[in-house]
Every structure is written in structure tokens, then in C-alpha cells.
Amino acid sequence: MATTEVRPEAPATDAGYVTAPYRARWFRWFTTTDHKEIAKMYAVTAFFFLLVGGTLALLIRTQLAAPEQTLRLPGLEVTEQVYNEMFTIHATVMVFLFLTPMLAAFGNYFVPLQIGAADMAFPRVNAFSFWLVPAGGIVLFLSYFAGGPAAAGWTSYSPLAGPQFSPGNGVNLWIGALALLGMSSTLGAINFITTIFKLRAPGMTMLRMPIFCWNMLIQSVLILFSFPVVTAGLLLLWIDRNFGGAFFDPANGGNVILYQHIFWYFGHPEVYILILPLMGAISEIIPVFSRKPLFGYKAFVYATLAIGALGTAVWAHHMFTTGAIDVKFFAATSFLISVPTGVKMFNWTATMYKGKIQWSAAMLFAIGFLSMFLIGGITGIFNATGAVDSALHDTYFVVGHFHYVLVSAALFAMFAALFYWFPKMTGRMLNEKLGIWQVVVLFVGVNLTFFPQFALGLQGMPRRIATYSDGLGWGWLNMLSTFGSYLVSVAILLFIINFFWARKRGAIAGDNPWDAYTLEWATTSPPPYYNFDALPPIRTERPVFDANHPEIAASDEDYDHRVSSSTP
Amino acid sequence: MTATALDREDWELPDSFEDEGGMSMPVMGTVLFIASEVMFFATLFGTYYALRAQASQWPPADVEELPIFIPIVLTAILLTSSVSMHGAVWGVRNNNRTVFVSSLAITVVLGLVFLVGEVFDALEAGFEISSGAYGSIFFTLLSFHVLHVTGGVVFLAYLLFGAAAGRFSSRNYQQVESASYYWHFVDIVWIFVFTTLYIIQ
Numbered sequence A: 001m002a003t004t005e006v007r008p009e010a011p012a013t014d015a016g017y018v019t020a021p022y023r024a025r026w027f028r029w030f031t032t033t034d035h036k037e038i039a040k041m042y043a044v045t046a047f048f049f050l051l052v053g054g055t056l057a058l059l060i061r062t063q064l065a066a067p068e069q070t071l072r073l074p075g076l077e078v079t080e081q082v083y084n085e086m087f088t089i090h091a092t093v094m095v096f097l098f099l100t101p102m103l104a105a106f107g108n109y110f111v112p113l114q115i116g117a118a119d120m121a122f123p124r125v126n127a128f129s130f131w132l133v134p135a136g137g138i139v140l141f142l143s144y145f146a147g148g149p150a151a152a153g154w155t156s157y158s159p160l161a162g163p164q165f166s167p168g169n170g171v172n173l174w175i176g177a178l179a180l181l182g183m184s185s186t187l188g189a190i191n192f193i194t195t196i197f198k199l200r201a202p203g204m205t206m207l208r209m210p211i212f213c214w215n216m217l218i219q220s221v222l223i224l225f226s227f228p229v230v231t232a233g234l235l236l237l238w239i240d241r242n243f244g245g246a247f248f249d250p251a252n253g254g255n256v257i258l259y260q261h262i263f264w265y266f267g268h269p270e271v272y273i274l275i276l277p278l279m280g281a282i283s284e285i286i287p288v289f290s291r292k293p294l295f296g297y298k299a300f301v302y303a304t305l306a307i308g309a310l311g312t313a314v315w316a317h318h319m320f321t322t323g324a325i326d327v328k329f330f331a332a333t334s335f336l337i338s339v340p341t342g343v344k345m346f347n348w349t350a351t352m353y354k355g356k357i358q359w360s361a362a363m364l365f366a367i368g369f370l371s372m373f374l375i376g377g378i379t380g381i382f383n384a385t386g387a388v389d390s391a392l393h394d395t396y397f398v399v400g401h402f403h404y405v406l407v408s409a410a411l412f413a414m415f416a417a418l419f420y421w422f423p424k425m426t427g428r429m430l431n432e433k434l435g436i437w438q439v440v441v442l443f444v445g446v447n448l449t450f451f452p453q454f455a456l457g458l459q460g461m462p463r464r465i466a467t468y469s470d471g472l473g474w475g476w477l478n479m480l481s482t483f484g485s486y487l488v489s490v491a492i493l494l495f496i497i498n499f500f501w502a503r504k505r506g507a508i509a510g511d512n513p514w515d516a517y518t519l520e521w522a523t524t525s526p527p528p529y530y531n532f533d534a535l536p537p538i539r540t541e542r543p544v545f546d547a548n549h550p551e552i553a554a555s556d557e558d559y560d561h562r563v564s565s566s567t568p
Numbered sequence B: 001m002t003a004t005a006l007d008r009e010d011w012e013l014p015d016s017f018e019d020e021g022g023m024s025m026p027v028m029g030t031v032l033f034i035a036s037e038v039m040f041f042a043t044l045f046g047t048y049y050a051l052r053a054q055a056s057q058w059p060p061a062d063v064e065e066l067p068i069f070i071p072i073v074l075t076a077i078l079l080t081s082s083v084s085m086h087g088a089v090w091g092v093r094n095n096n097r098t099v100f101v102s103s104l105a106i107t108v109v110l111g112l113v114f115l116v117g118e119v120f121d122a123l124e125a126g127f128e129i130s131s132g133a134y135g136s137i138f139f140t141l142l143s144f145h146v147l148h149v150t151g152g153v154v155f156l157a158y159l160l161f162g163a164a165a166g167r168f169s170s171r172n173y174q175q176v177e178s179a180s181y182y183w184h185f186v187d188i189v190w191i192f193v194f195t196t197l198y199i200i201q
């Protein structure tokens, strides 16, 4: 462990030693192009917006806790208009300002490290991508001072979001924010793809690349092909709103269904954009804490490719009730996409099978992810069934379904990744005991919040209603759900406490506290500016494991086979 | 769980991280950027054809047939600029400064002429962006193409200043190559715009 205390010697170049250019500390954050610093700024920004979006979620749940009530707080009365604004901004913040930047944080920090590179392909573009995120956030929240924010839902369907029913600046600024955030993601995707194709260390073939990088690669391709589409669609909406355009105005030759097609052509891949990197992180964590290589590496890569490809052909399952699309086709493709997803579930559980499982907090969070994702996935099949969906569409069943994927599963995976990678990013360990408490509270919390929503949906409670009448009997399930959401915020608070505690008092991590497999663990914690002074030889997808355990690498019967099979 | 002291004898740091085969990084970045732009314009063209497919009459009865002469001239200008752009890349690749700088200058001038022509021709149309779905998509397609040409001309002008200062050579012309890909892309989009708006109508 002594190696951690001393930075490895900087590699010499003709120009001298590689060090970060000197800048005053406060100034550094504004000018840095180091992928690790940018990643940390992404993470902090994302976590800030998690708290903003989470506060809105708590307000929404409190409003719905009991029937026929109007929540009144100092300076806030939750009228129907305010309620509509809250769920619109809640969704926009969580999708575009929390989860997307959080994934960009993980990708920025660990893609270069995992492939043995010194930085991203375009460091200055990378910094620009990051700064577009706070810019987008500011534009979005400016609307609170410009006549009220958007209130047409995160989908902003026309004509609801059109000039007639959403006058004012709210939707305009919302479109502006999404255009900035979309540009951020698109430039980021270009950066990730180029980095992965051009900057892999010698010996790091595509099929030796960590699964996390594979998932970032396919996520980036999805971003590249879906974000420009929604940007174009939103610009059309903007033209309708501000220049008298008639794209989505049937009275003048426009078409409202067209908007839904454009939106969901992006909207469905967006779900995979939000979950693939997390699946990648889980695929790093489960093998390490099962002390086994990932079961079926190649199958996992192909499954990810299949999800990416099929993900572009399922979008209209969000439009079953419009009557304007071919339900059978889109139901079939939606069922089909559950096959590669099932392959992944199989790979993860088979990796754990007969492994020497270490019950660390990161591993428990990962297992939490598997169980939550299973529920989210299975309820997705209900929604994908055209006949069933016509009853479930726009009910709380759908709300429960996508929150199981994008909150329950995503939070578990995000905390798994944070517990796993925090030591590398800061040099200190998070508190394991507090982490396990957090697992328990979060698990109870998310299930209490979202499971009752399935029942509410089946009883017919529509989404996006500000309140409901007493006689419907939805009160106690809603109360349960609200109570659960408070528990979720306790779990997040536990993490914040853990974070500040660990920064000062956490155990010193050392280079590789988990005896993990991939290249980010071959350098110090945190890594120096230039990342690596030396790289181990890369002969499998687990170079650091091979270097740490030469006896196993040499005696492993499958070793030669795996080496040859992972060489394309 | 603690890692043993590592035998780092066979560890080394590669001299160069960049994989030298295939495209250079800036060119790959440009190609990926163009891919995203393709999706952007595909959405606009998709919108055009979707609106056209559901219309009972397209273009609407009150829209006069658009004169095609100026768009044909503009197409010829833009295609010529693609050729001169190609010449600029050839020039810089072969260290032929005269060909490089003059071809680049010709491309910038042709781009400017095209821009002026496209804007004035669009203003001549007897309808507006607010006169129904046809007008909306007509001016949207044209405006976004104009914006892209403008971006291209600005970038080419920036390169021209660099070229005049002798910044590029056969060993350093990735920016010129990237700009040429982008310029050809903008040309191809114009061919689609021209065919869609003026030929098929």
C-alpha cells in the first residue's frame, strides 16, 4: 500500500515531465480539460440536480399523499398549474440534468482509465460539453423568473405544448435548455466513440475492453442517432410557437402524431441511453465481488449491441393508444428486446453462481439493481402488450414501471458504482457499514414508493393528476407511496453523510482495494494528471487481475482459451 | 483482499497512445459530427414527406410554381465549390501552396455567392413560414441549410487566414480535411433540398 502515498514518477517526454499546467485552485475548475476533473464536475452538478429533482418529487408525493387536498407551504400553493409545472420540471431535471450528466461523469472518469489512455480524444470539447450542462440548467430555471416554467410534461406533446395551450416563455426556455443539453450529450458521444476507437492501449483489443466501455460506446452511438432527431423536432415545435409554423397544427396541414413519432424515436432509445452505462458498471462490479470473470463476455457484448439495434425500432409502443401505428409490429419488437436483456440478467446471475461472493456495499447495491431491474423489466412486458396497454396507458402502472427502471434500478446501480469507484476517485473508502444501512433503507424506500403505484394503476388512477376524490379509495396506497419517497430521501442523505465523512476520515484506499480486474486499478488512487506511469501487459479482459495473480493466470485451464477467444 | 506488492517488471508505458491506423482523430470526430447532422436533416426531410403524404394537394393551391432557374444556378455554384474544396485538399496534401490557398479562397467566395443567392431567392417566394404546413417546412429546410452553409463559410474563412499565414502543410492538414468533409456534406444536403423543394415540389 505504500505505493499510494507517493505518486509514481511522471513519465518523461522530450519536453520534460508531464504535469498539469499550474492554475489557481478556483480558476482551475473553470479552465480544466482533464477528464478526471471534468468527471468530478459532472458528478457534483448531477448530484445537485438530483437534490433539486428529488425535492420536486417529494412535493409531488406530499401533494398526492391524501385525497382532495391542496398542499400549502410558505410561498407555495400547489394549484393544478403549479402541479403540472412541478412534474414537468421534475422529469426534465431527473432525465437531462441528473442521470445523463451522472453517467457522463462515470464515463469521463473511467473510459480513459479503463482503456489505458491519458485523457479523452478531445479534451477541450469535453470541457465544453460539461459547461453546456449548467448552461442548460440555468436556461431551464430562468423560466421561473420569466412567467413560469413549462407545464406540458417532459414529452411536451403538441398541441398541449403549442402556442394555444402553453402561451408564455416556459416551453420556449424548456426547448432552449434541451437543445443545449442535447448538444452536450452529442458532443460527449462523439468524444467517447473517438476515444474508444483511437486511444486504446496496445494489446487492448475491442474484445478485451471492459464491459463498461462497451456500454459507453453503444450508449454514445444511440445518443448520436437519437438526440439530433429530438433537437430537430423541438425546433419544429419552437417554430410553431414563435413563427406561426403549422407543423403540428392539423387545421393548417400539420400533424400531431408526427410530433409523437419524432419524440419517441428519441424517447425510447433515451431509456437505453440512461441504463446501458449503469449495466456496464454492474458488469464490472459483480465479477469483482464474485471473484470470477464475467460469465459470457462475448454474449454480453452481442446482447448490448442487439439492445442498441432493436432499441431504435420499438419507439411507437408509447403510441399504442393513438390508433395511428401498427401495434403488432411494435409489440413484437418490444418483446424481442427483452431477449438480449434477459441474456444480460442470465450473465450476471451466472457470474455469481459458485462465486466466492464478498458482501460489500457495492455488491449489495448491484444485487439490488438486479432485483429492481427485473421488476421494471417484467412490468415493461405488460405495457408492451398492445391489448393490455390500452388499459394501462397513462395510468400509475406506467409511472411505477418506468420509475422501477429509472429510479429504483438506476439509483441502486449508481450507488453501486459510487461505492465501487469512490476509492479510485478520492483515495479513500466510503464507510461500508453506513453503506449497508443505506442499501436497506433504499430498498425498503423504493419498493414502498413504487410498488403501490402498480396497484393504483390497475385500479385506474391516471398519471399527471393533481389530486383525486376520496371515494375512489386510492388514499392509503398513495400514503404508502409518499412514505416510501421520504425513506428514499433518507437513503440519499445517508450517502451525503458518508461522502463527507469518507473525504476526511475514510480508510486510505490504496491502488486496488477490491483486488479488481481492469486498468483503472493499475494506477494510484486518485490517479495522477497523466493517469499511468506504466501499464501491465494486456492479454485478457482482466489485465490487472492477471498481473496480481500470475499463478492463477498461468494455471487457469480456460486461460489460453479465453486469451485466444478474446482476440478477434 | 489486499493486493500483493506488484511485480511491475514487465509493465511499460506505450510511446504513443493514438492508434495510427485509419482516420485521424479530428477526421473521425468530424465524421461522427456529420453523422449526427445527417440524423438532424433526416428528421426535417422525414417531416416534409410525412406532411406531403397526408396533404390533399401539395403544394397547396394558393402557392405558385417556384421558378427553378436561380436554384439551378445555385446548385452549379455549390457543386463547383465542392470541386475547388477538393482542390484545396489536394494542394495542401502536395505542399502546393498556390493551389491550396487559391482553391480555398475560391471556395469561400463561391460559398458567399451561394448564401446571398439562396437568401434572396427564398425571399422571392410568394408565401411565408406561417402560411400553412407547406410554407413552414419549406422555409425551415432552407433556413437550416443556410445556417449550415454559413457555419461552413465561417470555418473555411478561418482556415483561409491560417493558410495565408502558412499554418498548414502536407504533415498538418487535418483541419482542412475535416472542413472538406463538412463542406461536401453541406453540398449533398443542398442536392436533397433542391430536389425536394424545387424539382419534386
Ligand SMILES: [Cu+2]
Pocket: A267, A268, A271, A314, A315, A317, A318
Ligand atoms: Cu419505450
